[in-house]
Amino acid sequence: MALAEQALLERARRTYELGRLRRTVRDTWAIAPIIAVSALHHSKLPITVAVGATLFALATVLVWRGQTWGRALWPGFLAGAVPLVLPGLVPANLDCCIGGSCWSVCMLLCSASGLIAGLTIGALAAKQDVGRLQFVAASALIAGLTGSLGCVVAGLAGIVGMTAGGLVGLAPMYLRLQIRRA
Amino acid sequence: MDSAAQAELQKQMARLALGDRFAFLPVYEALWPVLREFIGRQMPPSDSEDVAQEALLKIFARASELDPERDALSWALGIATFEIRTVRKRILRRREERVPALPQVASADSVEQQLVARDLEAAAREALGTLRPSDIETLKLVATGRLPPVPRATFRKRVERALKRFKLAWRAKHGTG
Numbered sequence: 444m445a446l447a448e449q450a451l452l453e454r455a456r457r458t459y460e461l462g463r464l465r466r467t468v469r470d471t472w473a474i475a476p477i478i479a480v481s482a483l484h485h486s487k488l489p490i491t492v493a494v495g496a497t498l499f500a501l502a503t504v505l506v507w508r509g510q511t512w513g514r515a516l517w518p519g520f521l522a523g524a525v526p527l528v529l530p531g532l533v534p535a536n537l538d539c540c541i542g543g544s545c546w547s548v549c550m551l552l553c554s555a556s557g558l559i560a561g562l563t564i565g566a567l568a569a570k571q572d573v574g575r576l577q578f579v580a581a582s583a584l585i586a587g588l589t590g591s592l593g594c595v596v597a598g599l600a601g602i603v604g605m606t607a608g609g610l611v612g613l614a615p616m617y618l619r620l621q622i623r624r625a
Numbered sequence: 626m627d628s629a630a631q632a633e634l635q636k637q638m639a640r641l642a643l644g645d646r647f648a649f650l651p652v653y654e655a656l657w658p659v660l661r662e663f664i665g666r667q668m669p670p671s672d673s674e675d676v677a678q679e680a681l682l683k684i685f686a687r688a689s690e691l692d693p694e695r696d697a698l699s700w701a702l703g704i705a706t707f708e709i710r711t712v713r714k715r716i717l718r719r720r721e722e723r724v725p726a727l728p729q730v731a732s733a734d735s736v737e738q739q740l741v742a743r744d745l746e747a748a749a750r751e752a753l754g755t756l757r758p759s760d761i762e763t764l765k766l767v768a769t770g771r772l773p774p775v776p777r778a779t780f781r782k783r784v785e786r787a788l789k790r791f792k793l794a795w796r797a798k799h800g801t802g
Contacts (some may be wrong), residue, residue, distance in 0.1 A: 451678055451681070452653060454682060455682055455685045456649060458682045458685045459641075459649065459685040459686065459687045459688055459689075461686065462685065462686040462687055462689055462690075463644065463689050466689045466690065502741060508644060509642075509643050509644015509645070509689070510643055510644045510645060513643070514643075534780060534783075574664060580799055
């Protein structure tokens with residue numbers, strides 16, 4: 444039976460939103476291999492599941508929302524792949540001593556890979572004509588969660604190190620924006 | 626739809642595909658009359674409104690899949706055309722189902738029915754010596770109004786084929802249609 448104009452408009456809107464939600468699967472599938480890589484590197488399964496679920500929920504929301512938010516997903520995955528993979532490539536008990544203080548190599552790799560991730564996001568954000576801040580926020584969140592799945596091998600300190608490295612990596616983009624504004 | 630309106634629709638649909646909700650209303654307002662007219666030309670008035678609404682909902686369900694490089698109007702009308710075809714098939718099927726089946730006799734294996742079936746089989750065998758036993762069985766089922774334990778569509782196809790062969794054989798034997 445034919446619907447009244449207003450009812451049709453509302454149903455069309457609902458159908459559109461549901462269609463967008465269905466389409467998120469085309470992007471969120473990537474979380475499965477990310478979790479698999481994380482599970483291969485360490486045995487902290489509860490953390491992997493919790494972070495993986497959060498990553499999935501966030502990615503779904505971003506892709507469903509679309510525009511800059513949705514565009515930020517894959518750059519986030521790309522930047523987060525470095526801290527996801529790199530710390531797992533060295534033995535967990537390997538230490539590195541510099542100037543009298545010793546650090547776990549994993550921990551150092553987490554900070555370094557966070558830095559690379561931050562620089563990557565900064566470089567990709569510079570190419571955005573609109574919604575640069577949204578892009579940085581979304582891709583940094585995705586990269587942070589993806590990277591956490593790798594840096595969890597170095598414990599909380601590893602995740603903190605990765606986050607600090609990431610913030611330092613974003614600094615050049617922030618400074619460039621400030622200089623351009625001034 | 627003139628070229629300026631079409632260009633505007635293309636722009637708005639590309640925005641909608643990327644997730645810009647502000648483009649929803651302009652797309653709806655531009656597309657709905659076009660769809661109504663397009664479908665109204667191809668469907669009877671009793672069905673056209675429903676088909677147009679279904680098509681509109683399908684277009685919005687797939688709006689995010691639109692490639693901005695593609696012509697948005699053609700893409701939307703393509704979905705509408707597919708919907709028209711689907712509904713036409715559905716109507717055709719419904720009409721076929723509405724054709725009353727042959728009246729069922731209280732007992733399917735009654736003597737009378739068996740005699741009719743035997744006579745029919747004999748006549749068919751006599752006239753159509755070349756007809757396959759499976760075709761005769763199918764025609765017998767049609768004559769007695771029974772349905773075999775196969776899907777309706779399969780049986781319909783079998784009847785169609787058996788009748789075709791029957792006609793050919795009849796024509797070959799009696800020289801008339």
